[in-house]
Amino acid sequence: MKPSFYxxxxxxxxxxxxxxxxxxxxxxxxxxxxxxxITNVTEREDEIDEKTMHLLRENGLIxxxxxxxxxxxxxxxxxxxxxxxxxxxxxxxxxxCNLSCCYCVQRTDETMADKNPEITTMSDSVVESVLSFVKTxxxxxxxxxxxxxxxxxxxxxxKQLVLRILQDFDTWCREHSLDLKTSFFTNGTLxxxxxxxxxxxxxxxxxxxxxxxxxxxxxxFRHFKNGEGTYQKIVTNIGMLLDAKITVKxxxxxxxxxxxxxxxxxxxxxxxxxxxxxEPFPVFDPFATIPEIQKFYGVLDESFPSSESEYSVxxxxxxxxxxxxxxxxxxxxxxxxxxxLGMWTPCDGMRAYHFVVGPCxxxxxxxxxxxxxxxxxxxxxxDGFFEKYPLFHKWMSIDPTTIEKCQKCQYLPSCGGGCxxxxxxxxxxxxxxxxxxxxxxYIKMSLKRKYPDIPQQKE
Numbered sequence: 001m002k003p004s005f006y007x008x009x010x011x012x013x014x015x016x017x018x019x020x021x022x023x024x025x026x027x028x029x030x031x032x033x034x035x036x037x038i039t040n041v042t043e044r045e046d047e048i049d050e051k052t053m054h055l056l057r058e059n060g061l062i063x064x065x066x067x068x069x070x071x072x073x074x075x076x077x078x079x080x081x082x083x084x085x086x087x088x089x090x091x092x093x094x095x096x097c098n099l100s101c102c103y104c105v106q107r108t109d110e111t112m113a114d115k116n117p118e119i120t121t122m123s124d125s126v127v128e129s130v131l132s133f134v135k136t137x138x139x140x141x142x143x144x145x146x147x148x149x150x151x152x153x154x155x156x157x158x159k160q161l162v163l164r165i166l167q168d169f170d171t172w173c174r175e176h177s178l179d180l181k182t183s184f185f186t187n188g189t190l191x192x193x194x195x196x197x198x199x200x201x202x203x204x205x206x207x208x209x210x211x212x213x214x215x216x217x218x219x220x221f222r223h224f225k226n227g228e229g230t231y232q233k234i235v236t237n238i239g240m241l242l243d244a245k246i247t248v249k250x251x252x253x254x255x256x257x258x259x260x261x262x263x264x265x266x267x268x269x270x271x272x273x274x275x276x277x278x279e280p281f282p283v284f285d286p287f288a289t290i291p292e293i294q295k296f297y298g299v300l301d302e303s304f305p306s307s308e309s310e311y312s313v314x315x316x317x318x319x320x321x322x323x324x325x326x327x328x329x330x331x332x333x334x335x336x337x338x339x340x341l342g343m344w345t346p347c348d349g350m351r352a353y354h355f356v357v358g359p360c361x362x363x364x365x366x367x368x369x370x371x372x373x374x375x376x377x378x379x380x381x382x383d384g385f386f387e388k389y390p391l392f393h394k395w396m397s398i399d400p401t402t403i404e405k406c407q408k409c410q411y412l413p414s415c416g417g418g419c420x421x422x423x424x425x426x427x428x429x430x431x432x433x434x435x436x437x438x439x440x441x442y443i444k445m446s447l448k449r450k451y452p453d454i455p456q457q458k459e
Contacts, residue, residue, distance in 0.1 A: 001063065004021055004063060018443065022410055029451065070401050070407060087354070088351075090149045092356070094120060095370070096121065096158075099189070099224060125382060126359070135172060137353070156191070189233045191240060206246070211250060212252075251281055252325060347416075361381075363386065
């Protein structure tokens with residue numbers, strides 16, 4: 001027998017240890033003697049009774065000498081990556097937006113819409129092609145659920161187009177006994193009672209809305225085109241959505257003022273809006289962050305000139321910022337992120353049957369790549385056929401279990417080599433922005449939720 005490479009021990013106040021396995025997700029509390037036996041199981045196997053042996057084996061904490069954990073990760077990765085039952089679609093009906101956020105790269109200017117409306121909002125022909133593609137792909141995948149997420153731009157800038165698409169899918173799903181699940185990634189400013197009422201008939205699964213911080217900071221970054229802040233409007237609309245029993249997920253942008261995010265969380269809680277899940281995401285300034293990351297990984301020489309971003313956090317500080325925000329949310333009783341401990345599920349962008357469709361019928365693998373021409377992986381033709389570009393195959397060929405540095409990293413099961421889009425943008429073999437965040441602090445938060453009565457963990 002041998003111990004799992006992915007075992008992690010964390011000291012607790014009373015001298016015991018939290019034992020977490022990154023591959024299986026096991027989370028136990030063990031004493032010093034048990035820790036020593038597991039760590040040296042090759043020599044001390046005879047000291048383990050049958051019941052304990054079964055427990056350790058079942059949780060993946062020890063394994064046979066011939067077992068290859070890397071192969072288990074690869075199998076799990078491919079199983080999810082190529083599972084047609086997980087088919088899903090993100091549709092960006094327009095690239096127009098009613099806001100003027102300083103960092104946004106996923107909107108087009110209204111002057112472009114006046115000159116070339118067909119490249120900013122889906123034309124009738126593109127809509128028909130997309131409808132055909134989605135139905136054909138859903139049938140081919142033999143799934144009973146049709147998940148549709150509307151993105152942008154700001155998707156509610158095209159409400160009538162959204163309703164047209166939903167009405168068509170709703171009719172088709174009823175005819176084929178499928179469950180339609182609808183969601184929105186929106187700035188949250190354009191909801192009104194009549195639209196919410198219309199959405200109720202289309203199984204509105206959740207709405208994801210973004211904040212940039214407490215009101216002062218948020219309005220500095222995320223404002224209407226006349227400069228007016230959006231904070232109060234968004235807060236009001238979240239209340240309206242919650243009153244309608246619609247799940248709200250708050251996307252918190254990590255910017256240079258992340259240390260003020262607790263003020264946002266306190267305000268939401270005081271307003272009674274704490275029945276929401278919150279998850280922080282980094283805001284990257286491509287002109288500052290990409291060169292910084294490339295220097296960090298040795299793609300660029302340290303002497304390469306770079307500038308400090310006006311809004312994004314330094315890459316080297318991202319783990320600290322993300323951990324700080326998760327702790328702040330956890331302390332205030334907000335719902336934790338949905339990602340469980342244990343082996344990660346490849347992000348949507350790594351799944352073969354996940355499609356992000358832009359206003360012109362162009363296809364991406366990641367919704368964060370919308371409007372980035374260099375990250376098109378294909379297009380939807382007029383006949384509804386998905387024409388793959390070379391980048392599709394390059395993107396899907398990425399396998400973190402073949403990367404030497406990842407093979408030697410304990411975080412591989414819960415990191416997967418990092419963001420694929422970032423790897424393509426930075427020309428990197430792997431991207432460790434997330435991995436160490438999933439370490440000790442994250443495990444401690446999960447341990448506290450699972451075992452609220454355990455002694456205080458050592459900091």
